[in-house]
Amino acid sequence: MADRPYTLLSCGISLDGYLDGASEERLLLSNDADLDRVDAVRAACDAILVGAATVRNDNPRLLVRTKARQDERVARGLSPSPMKVTVTAQAQLDACADFFAADETEKLVYCASRTVAQALSSLGSVATVVDGGEPVDMRWISEDLCARGVRRLMVEGGGTVHTQFLTAGLADELHLVVAPFFVGDSRARRFVSDGRFPWNPDRRATLAEVRRMDDVVLLRYALSDRFRMD
Numbered sequence: 001m002a003d004r005p006y007t008l009l010s011c012g013i014s015l016d017g018y019l020d021g022a023s024e025e026r027l028l029l030s031n032d033a034d035l036d037r038v039d040a041v042r043a044a045c046d047a048i049l050v051g052a053a054t055v056r057n058d059n060p061r062l063l064v065r066t067k068a069r070q071d072e073r074v075a076r077g078l079s080p081s082p083m084k085v086t087v088t089a090q091a092q093l094d095a096c097a098d099f100f101a102a103d104e105t106e107k108l109v110y111c112a113s114r115t116v117a118q119a120l121s122s123l124g125s126v127a128t129v130v131d132g133g134e135p136v137d138m139r140w141i142s143e144d145l146c147a148r149g150v151r152r153l154m155v156e157g158g159g160t161v162h163t164q165f166l167t168a169g170l171a172d173e174l175h176l177v178v179a180p181f182f183v184g185d186s187r188a189r190r191f192v193s194d195g196r197f198p199w200n201p202d203r204r205a206t207l208a209e210v211r212r213m214d215d216v217v218l219l220r221y222a223l224s225d226r227f228r229m230d
Ligand SMILES: NC(=O)c1ccc[n+]([C@@H]2O[C@H](COP(=O)([O-])OP(=O)(O)OC[C@H]3O[C@@H](n4cnc5c(N)ncnc54)[C@H](OP(=O)(O)O)[C@@H]3O)[C@@H](O)[C@H]2O)c1
Pocket: 010, 011, 012, 013, 018, 019, 020, 026, 029, 050, 051, 052, 053, 054, 055, 057, 058, 087, 088, 089, 090, 091, 092, 112, 135, 136, 137, 138, 156, 157, 158, 159, 160, 161, 162, 164, 189
């Protein structure tokens, strides 16, 4: 079996397990202390992956924010921020989204075979479009990223993507930040969809760390024997 990057899943959830609210407006689950922690985790990774719905809904920049962390990466011969990666079947992504902004980071779009031509035409000037097959398989993406030199991958959601990494046994570590409020609306996106997860009442995940950061808490789980505490 080809190798895959050490893979860390990261997200914030409400007390009732939602990734976002049900309205168009982006819900802030994190706080300043946690945003700084996420920045440090990003800086230590080679690539950051999000689903296309997150690119469309949240318009994230996915860059390392702190100058000192960018400088430290550059001193190591790296780009200031990790490679950005997304995955899509529909290829309905806006080339003007912040994800595709003209910064120094490499951008990869894994696209289902049937829409590759469309993706190349709309995104080919701002990203590398990769034919991901039909359907696009997260294990194949992981192995392809590894072949491109990605040794440490951070997956920042959303729920569809997290579900696939978890159910396929592709996650080595999970960072779950719990915000101190409820969403209380089942139209909102849950952390994961239905699925067969390797962790269940008979096989509990290992809680590796609990960290309080002002009013949120980080729950860090070791999900594979590759997990290492840093
Ligand atoms: N709280 C947090 O930390 C956090 C983090 C990230 C996101 N979010 C929230 O999560 C929500 C989005 O989550 P989501 O679950 O709806 O979407 P998502 O996981 O961000 O993206 C799902 C989309 O990714 C593409 N995709 C995923 N797997 C694929 C596969 N195997 N093959 C081809 N394409 C694939 C498809 O794009 P196409 O539709 O283009 O085909 C699919 O519709 C947003 O509301 C966002 O705010 C929260």
